[in-house]
Amino acid sequence: MEEQCVEFEIKSNEVPIVRINGEEIPVVSCSYHYVTKNDTGPGSNEIIATVMNPLTGHQIVVVYDCIFKSVFIQGDDWFKPDDLIAT
Numbered sequence: 001m002e003e004q005c006v007e008f009e010i011k012s013n014e015v016p017i018v019r020i021n022g023e024e025i026p027v028v029s030c031s032y033h034y035v036t037k038n039d040t041g042p043g044s045n046e047i048i049a050t051v052m053n054p055l056t057g058h059q060i061v062v063v064y065d066c067i068f069k070s071v072f073i074q075g076d077d078w079f080k081p082d083d084l085i086a087t
Contacts, residue, residue, distance in 0.1 A: 006071045018049050026052040042067050
C-alpha cells in the first residue's frame with residue numbers, strides 16, 4: 001500500500017493550500033471546526049477542506065483531525081484513507 005502525504009497551509013486572509021504528495025490541489029472551500037472537550041471525550045478540532053481531484057474533476061473532502069493527527073478522505077477513490085500521513 002502506497003503512503004500519501006497530505007499537508008495543509010493556512011495563512012490569515014489567504015486561500016488555504018492543500019498539498020497531496022507535494023502537489024498543490026485546488027481548494028473549493030475550507031473551514032475550521034472546534035468543539036470544546038467534555039467529560040466523555042476530547043471534543044473535536046478539525047480542518048475540513050473541499051478540494052478538486054485533478055484526475056477526475058470531482059470534488060472530494062479532506063478532513064484533518066488536529067487532536068488525533070489523522071486524515072479522512074470522502075469522495076473519489078483517488079487515494080485510500082489508510083494510505084495517508086498527515087503533516
